[in-house]
Amino acid sequence: MFGCCVAGRLLQTNLQQIDETKAAFELPAAETINHISVFLLGTVPFPDGYGATVHFFWPGKGFQLLGMLSNEKPSAIFRLRGNFVSQSSYSQAAFSNPAQPTTSADVTAVLGISIEPLPQILEQVNALPSAVPKPVPSPSDGAILAEKIVKHLFNYISGFVSGSSGTSLSPDSMVPMSLIARWYESFLSKVRAGGIGFLERQE
Structure with missing residues (x-):
């Protein structure tokens, strides 16, 4: 068994x-x-x-x-x-x-x-x-977490998308929805595997 x-x-x-x-x-x-x-x-x-x-x-x-x-x-x-x-x-x-x-x-x-x-x-x-349950985060903690998630998304996308100069992400860069979907799946997979600690390690 x-x-x-x-x-x-x-x-x-x-x-x-x-x-x-x-x-x-x-x-x-x-x-x-x-x-x-x-x-x-x-x-x-x-x-x-x-x-x-x-x-x-x-x-x-x-x-x-x-x-x-x-x-x-x-x-x-x-x-x-x-x-x-x-x-x-x-x-x-x-x-x-x-x-x-x-x-x-x-x-x-x-x-x-x-x-x-x-x-x-x-x-x-x-x-x-x-x-043991973790303390409920305060609104300021939520804002900090949201900022880290957005930064993670930006760093992920910037590794795939080039701006008009061909070197970096710019306000005119086109971002395929499939790329954001891939980031979302990857992000959820990391969270399920080990929580959000990886957000603390990002540059």
């Missing part, structure tokens, strides 16, 4: 069933893991009203909730390096007992998956630090 893939490694489908609602993947050489992708294989959907929480276990530090999967969200990518915080939770004893202590050079971590009712899952996921 589930698969996982550590960036730079082969796909793992060697899921170990713990009980009717819990399963786990062993992740050898965990100290080298940066990102991990978890997904439904598409063979068996969740029952109506159910999904799964995804947990990461580091020996000696317990389980940490990473996020969730559902029929509407059948895959997710999680960044592990730099984000793991030692914490104890009710899920620590839910999966198999950790292996015997290992050296830091050869750590086997565990990716735990727990099938649960969606309301219970959403309650846990909404409590994650990353789920």
Whole structure:
């Protein structure tokens, strides 16, 4: 039902069933893991009203909730390096007992998956630090954001359109609507992939 893939490694489908609602993947050489992708294989959907929480276990530090999967969200990518915080939770004893202590050079971590009712899952996921709502921007923040978006559009178009001098964008330059449509699709793709941080990096 589930698969996982550590960036730079082969796909793992060697899921170990713990009980009717819990399963786990062993992740050898965990100290080298940066990102991990978890997904439904598409063979068996969740029952109506159910999904799964995804947990990461580091020996000696317990389980940490990473996020969730559902029929509407059948895959997710999680960044592990730099984000793991030692914490104890009710899920620590839910999966198999950790292996015997290992050296830091050869750590086997565990990716735990727990099938649960969606309301219970959403309650846990909404409590994650990353789920804390951001402050509502003030009107001045909106004006600054609008200015950055327009600047991004101008910089994009100026890379394709030449003015009458043939060297740069001018008030007389003709801009094809298809170019603006391409910018719009590219802009939305960047926002969906990583938010609006890229606007801060533009010159």
